[in-house]
Amino acid sequence: xxxxxxxxxxxxxxxxxxxxxxxxxWLPPTPGYIxxxxxxxxxxxxxxxxxxxxxxxxxxxxxxxxxxxKGLSAAMIVSMLIGMLxxxxxxxxxxAQILTELNSLLFExxxxxxxxxxxxxxDPSGRVAVANAGHLPPWLNGVEIAFAGSLPLSLLASLAPxxxxxxxxxxxxxxxxxxxxxxxxxxQGDLFGFDRTQTLMRQxxxxxxxxxxxxxxxxxxxxxxxxxxxxx
Numbered sequence: 001x002x003x004x005x006x007x008x009x010x011x012x013x014x015x016x017x018x019x020x021x022x023x024x025x026w027l028p029p030t031p032g033y034i035x036x037x038x039x040x041x042x043x044x045x046x047x048x049x050x051x052x053x054x055x056x057x058x059x060x061x062x063x064x065x066x067x068x069x070k071g072l073s074a075a076m077i078v079s080m081l082i083g084m085l086x087x088x089x090x091x092x093x094x095x096a097q098i099l100t101e102l103n104s105l106l107f108e109x110x111x112x113x114x115x116x117x118x119x120x121x122x123d124p125s126g127r128v129a130v131a132n133a134g135h136l137p138p139w140l141n142g143v144e145i146a147f148a149g150s151l152p153l154s155l156l157a158s159l160a161p162x163x164x165x166x167x168x169x170x171x172x173x174x175x176x177x178x179x180x181x182x183x184x185x186x187x188q189g190d191l192f193g194f195d196r197t198q199t200l201m202r203q204x205x206x207x208x209x210x211x212x213x214x215x216x217x218x219x220x221x222x223x224x225x226x227x228x229x230x231x232x
Contacts, residue, residue, distance in 0.1 A: 031058045031124040032232040038211040038225045040180075046222035047074030048178050049081060053089050060122040061089055061098070064176045064226055065135065065153075068113035077111060095119035095131035096163035099153065103133065106154035114152040118176060126230055128174070131163040136182070139175045140166070142202035168230040175201055177210075180223035184214040192217045 027035050035052060047067035055061055063085060067074040081102070088101045098119050106115065116135035122128055130138060130145070134152030138145050150161040168174070177197070184192035192214045200210050207225035214223060 027052050028054050028060070030060045030122060032126060032230065033060070033122055034227075034229040034231055035062065036207050036227045036229075038207040038223075040211065040215065040219070040223045042180070042219060042222050043071055045072055045075035046070065047078060048180065048222035048224045049078040050176075050224055050226060051082060051085055053085065055089065055093050055121070058124045059093065061093065061095075062120045062122065062176070062226065062228065063098075063117065064178065064224060065115055065117035066178045066180075066222070066224075067115050068152075070222070074113075077113070077115070080109070081106075081115065093121065094163065095121050095129050096161050099131050099133045099161045100159050103153040103159040104157070107157050111154045114155050116152045116179075120174070120176075120228070122228065124232070126168040126232065127165060128168055129163055129165050131161045133159060133161045136177055136179060139177075139198070139201055140168075141173055142175075142198055144198075170230055170232060172230045173204075174228040175207075175210075176224075176226040176228075178222060178224040180219065180221035181210065181214045181225060183221055184217045184223070185220045186218040190217075 037050065039048060041048065047070055050064040053061040067077045084102055084105050088098050092098050092101055099117055117133045118135040118138065120128060120130050132147050132149040134149060137147040147164065148162045150159060182192055182194050182197055200213060207227045211223060211225045
């Protein structure tokens with residue numbers, strides 16, 4: 001089963017909820033975890049994307065990314081990326097390897113922009129592998145995970161993103177965001193920023209509440225929030 005934001009539903013209650021999209025009934029089962037997500041494009045179509053892909057041995061791949069640009073051109077690249085991820089994940093299941101192969105395919109297609117991308121593989125045991133290509137680092141219990149990362153995808157022919165592993169305990173939460181959250185800007189030009197984002201995460205805010213706060217501040221770009229809660 002392959003899921004993408006295009007399958008999401010539109011909420012019917014809450015602040016600005018007519019424009020928020022959430023996915024409680026569409027994500028595939030993830031043994032040992034609960035995944036929640038919010039996606040809201042700045043326009044009718046957007047350049048944010050994420051995928052939740054079941055792998056072998058009850059493992060799950062979570063990928064979030066952001067295509068440079070907006071509108072239809074970015075959405076077309078998103079569609080291509082989703083197809084590439086579907087193909088790559090059938091063969092390669094290591095996050096760093098997946099990003100490396102995705103970069104090669106994008107570079108061959110001569111994509112003129114760039115794509116930030118973060119890939120996470122969840123194991124039922126709580127072992128988590130993470131690789132990053134120019135995307136905002138993930139947050140664990142409201143603390144940014146130290147990450148060397150690498151350049152975004154499609155800028156160079158070769159890519160060697162760092163892959164780290166960590167062990168999640170019961171109740172731990174990893175939060176993934178796109179830059180539309182921290183770059184939300186109000187009428188005075190003030191950014192929502194990392195401090196507000198971190199404060200809400202440490203208070204245990206759900207993806208819905210975090211997204212709502214950024215949108216109320218003043219959405220300026222596509223916005224995605226994903227929460228991965230360890231339940232075992």
